[in-house]
Structure formats: C-alpha cells, structure tokens
Amino acid sequence: MSSTSSAADVFDHVLPQVRSQNPEQLPQEGPPTEEDFEAIDSVFVSLYETQPQVAFLLAMGALERLDDVSDDLGWKLRMRAEFLTDLGMASSALGQPRRAIEYYEQSLEICKETQNR
Numbered sequence: 001m002s003s004t005s006s007a008a009d010v011f012d013h014v015l016p017q018v019r020s021q022n023p024e025q026l027p028q029e030g031p032p033t034e035e036d037f038e039a040i041d042s043v044f045v046s047l048y049e050t051q052p053q054v055a056f057l058l059a060m061g062a063l064e065r066l067d068d069v070s071d072d073l074g075w076k077l078r079m080r081a082e083f084l085t086d087l088g089m090a091s092s093a094l095g096q097p098r099r100a101i102e103y104y105e106q107s108l109e110i111c112k113e114t115q116n117r
Helices: 007-021 034-047 052-068 073-093 097-114
Strands: none
Touching (some): 007 034, 007 052, 034 052, 052 073, 073 097
16 A cells, blocks of 8 residues: 555555455445445554554545445445544544544534434
C-alpha cells in the first residue's frame, strides 16, 4: 500500500482480504454488502490504536464505498454512523481532538435521527 493511497483504495485493498478470511460468512465477489461493512469495521477496531492513519483511511474509504451501495437505507445509515464514530476514534488516536469531536457529532446526529442511541 503506497503512502499516496486514497481512502477508497485502502478499502478496496482490505475487502478481498477480509472476504478470503471469512468465506463462509461473506460473499467472495460483487459489491460490498452489509456483512462486508461490518467485517471492515472489525478490522478498523483492530487497527486504530496501533495504525491510526491506516484505520482512518479504511473508515473514510468505507464511507465512500457506502455511498456506492444501493440497498436498504436503514443499515446504510447505521453503518455511516459507525464509520463516523470510527473516524472520531482514529482522529483522537492521531492527536486531533477537534476533528474527532466533529465526527462524533455527525455520528450522534444520525443516531438521533434514526433513534439508534
């Protein structure tokens, strides 16, 4: 992974690896599914303290790819809130508390709108 990788590139690089490690639970091809995004979120959790920049790019890439998915709006909003929270966690780990708060506030707003507190 080059230092100039875009967020979407990071997501696109990690997704096939996650799928190959979970062949029974995840589709092995096609556009990302709800289950794929949940698995990516688990990868984020394993990375954000030790590799916060990679974790940040992964969460940002997940948000970008989430926009590409045409599926049930409910799970997309839930995952959007989750990845915004992830961005807040990564920003905090990167020493950027103001940016972290902005992401947390965006996530909270979605949770309030969807009653997902």
